[in-house]
Amino acid sequence: xxEPTTPQPALLVAGLLAGSRELLAHAERLLVADFxxxxxxxxxxxxxxxxxxxxxxxxxxxxxWIGFERxxxxxxxxxxxxxxxxxERTLASDRRRRVNIxxxxxxxxxxxxASTKEFAHRVYLGHGIRAEVTxxxxxxxFVPQEWTYxxxxxxxxxxFLRGCRRLLTRHNPTDLTPASNES
Numbered sequence: 231x232x233e234p235t236t237p238q239p240a241l242l243v244a245g246l247l248a249g250s251r252e253l254l255a256h257a258e259r260l261l262v263a264d265f266x267x268x269x270x271x272x273x274x275x276x277x278x279x280x281x282x283x284x285x286x287x288x289x290x291x292x293x294x295w296i297g298f299e300r301x302x303x304x305x306x307x308x309x310x311x312x313x314x315x316x317x318e319r320t321l322a323s324d325r326r327r328r329v330n331i332x333x334x335x336x337x338x339x340x341x342x343x344a345s346t347k348e349f350a351h352r353v354y355l356g357h358g359i360r361a362e363v364t365x366x367x368x369x370x371x372f373v374p375q376e377w378t379y380x381x382x383x384x385x386x387x388x389x390f391l392r393g394c395r396r397l398l399t400r401h402n403p404t405d406l407t408p409a410s411n412e413s
Contacts, residue, residue: 239301240335240342241398242310243391245381246296247277247330249288253321257329258296260317265310269397270297272390279380286326293381297336297394304335304342308359311344334364336394341365341372341382351377367395 242265248254251274262268277283277291284291302310314331321329334343343364345352352360364382365372372391374383381387 237304238337240304240337241394242298242300242302243334243336243341243394244296244298244314245330245332245334245343246294247283247287247291247332248328249291251292253329254292254294257317257321257331260320261296261298261314261331264313264317265298265300267299268296269299270390270393271295272386275381275384275386277381283327283330287328287330295387295390297390297397301398302335304337307333307335307342307344307361308355308357311346311359312357314344315346336391336398338395338398339367341367341391349377351375365391 244261246254246257248257254274258268272295274292274294277293310333314333318327318329318331321327332343332345334341341364342361344355345360345362346358348354348360349362352362354360362377363375364378365374367373372388
């Protein structure tokens with residue numbers, strides 16, 4: 231008979247999408263206030279993979295990924311997404327998002343992203359939040375799934391995640407502290 235086990239903590243990462251570098255930086259400052267210091271940042275890339283966000287956020291969007299120093303207990307993913315949604319609302323203008331924040335959990339095995347959108351490949355976590363396995367780490371590389379968004383298939387994203395994975399492997403399990411809203 232299987233016994234419930236405590237999951238290994240995961241590294242909290244976030245994909246940030248905005249119309250300017252300044253908005254990315256502002257969103258990052260707000261995220262740091264909630265989740266602690268940033269340990270890794272990707273290069274900023276042009277977001278030209280889809281026009282999905284243009285109606286709401288405008289054109290010439292840019293993407294950056296960040297990874298936090300502290301790890302998170304995986305059961306907190308819905309709470310993290312709700313906090314990120316609050317930051318998006320704080321940065322909104324005229325009820326339109328100016329920043330999109332996609333939080334996720336990087337484990338040694340996968341990248342799991344949180345979403346408010348329901349699809350067949352997403353599992354409901356509670357509070358209107360779902361989770362999807364976006365990338366699997368297998369044979370030394372990240373492997374996209376059929377639903378993985380194009381920007382999460384880029385060499386920039388993979389390079390960022392490899393760096394974050396190295397950070398995660400350096401953590402001594404006894405040193406892992408969950409992120410919290412307390413400073």
